[in-house]
Amino acid sequence: MGSEQGLKLVRLDEDGIDLNFRDDVLAGLRQDPKAVPARWFYDEAGSRLFEEITRLPEYYPTRAEKEILSTRGAEFAELIGPGRAVVEFGSGSSVKTPLLLRAIDPAAYVPLDISGDFLRASAAELAAKFPGLPVYPVEADFNREVELPGAVAGMPKLGFFPGSTIGNMVARTAVDLLRVMRATLGENSQLLIGMDLIKDVAVLEAAYDDASGVTARFNLNLAVRINCELGGTIPVDALRHVARWNDDYARIEMHLEATRPIAFEVAGEAFAMAAGETIHTENSHKFDRRMANVLLLAGGWTPVKRWTDGEGRFSLILADATRPRGAP
Numbered sequence: 001m002g003s004e005q006g007l008k009l010v011r012l013d014e015d016g017i018d019l020n021f022r023d024d025v026l027a028g029l030r031q032d033p034k035a036v037p038a039r040w041f042y043d044e045a046g047s048r049l050f051e052e053i054t055r056l057p058e059y060y061p062t063r064a065e066k067e068i069l070s071t072r073g074a075e076f077a078e079l080i081g082p083g084r085a086v087v088e089f090g091s092g093s094s095v096k097t098p099l100l101l102r103a104i105d106p107a108a109y110v111p112l113d114i115s116g117d118f119l120r121a122s123a124a125e126l127a128a129k130f131p132g133l134p135v136y137p138v139e140a141d142f143n144r145e146v147e148l149p150g151a152v153a154g155m156p157k158l159g160f161f162p163g164s165t166i167g168n169m170v171a172r173t174a175v176d177l178l179r180v181m182r183a184t185l186g187e188n189s190q191l192l193i194g195m196d197l198i199k200d201v202a203v204l205e206a207a208y209d210d211a212s213g214v215t216a217r218f219n220l221n222l223a224v225r226i227n228c229e230l231g232g233t234i235p236v237d238a239l240r241h242v243a244r245w246n247d248d249y250a251r252i253e254m255h256l257e258a259t260r261p262i263a264f265e266v267a268g269e270a271f272a273m274a275a276g277e278t279i280h281t282e283n284s285h286k287f288d289r290r291m292a293n294v295l296l297l298a299g300g301w302t303p304v305k306r307w308t309d310g311e312g313r314f315s316l317i318l319a320d321a322t323r324p325r326g327a328p
Contacts, residue, residue, distance in 0.1 A: 073103030178299020216241035
């Protein structure tokens, strides 16, 4: 593989604290209502809990996306072609990523992820499955433009962003991320992106509040991480997981709700929450075809082809980097 340790692009202070994590958490807890960006779920424990979520019976997106990747490989190969460097935004799933790599015959694989240990473990697993494929893991916050390894600089790029992670962001932030991806990947690049679809509310709410409580542990792990990494004193036992559908914004919202009045510190700063007050931890927006196309076009990508699973639950969309033009 390429650089086994990866290219490290995360801002750390002298004590090893991720400054972006600290800044986002403090800014989010100061605002009203409180909120912390969903990308901070994914420390090592959070990443492993999410992998567990993807195997739950209630959580359909992974099965639906795997179905598309398993049955449409010939179409991917025709539209994408061989010889591209696959740049995956988020460490590769042991289930989904190999299906794509086998279908399109890539020249290299570059996983980007902010969770370094999980990134390197995933990259090593992929490298073992594809011994002839150069693998270059990059530890980075892909919400900002990333300088890719020099070894892939001259290769055409395919961005891969599965799992409907784009749905975690409000429209403005999603468009910003799509533009950052466009800048990271460069001209003549392509993007294969997953987007979950609008469907029955009961199905959606069950997917984010499973009967075995794995999603609750995943949500609460964010508070555990804040305590461990930022000197927090959040009473985790006073928080409960809440997931609910917001029809006005076509999204599932996840919150950590205080079950009693609490006071705590994070990075030496004092905070308080009343009973019933929440920390908004995640949005998961759902899309129809027009909504998805408008979002991609705003972010600098022109949709080329859209696939859905047999039950119409989930979509994968291939888009080309939009060429600059001066007029409609």
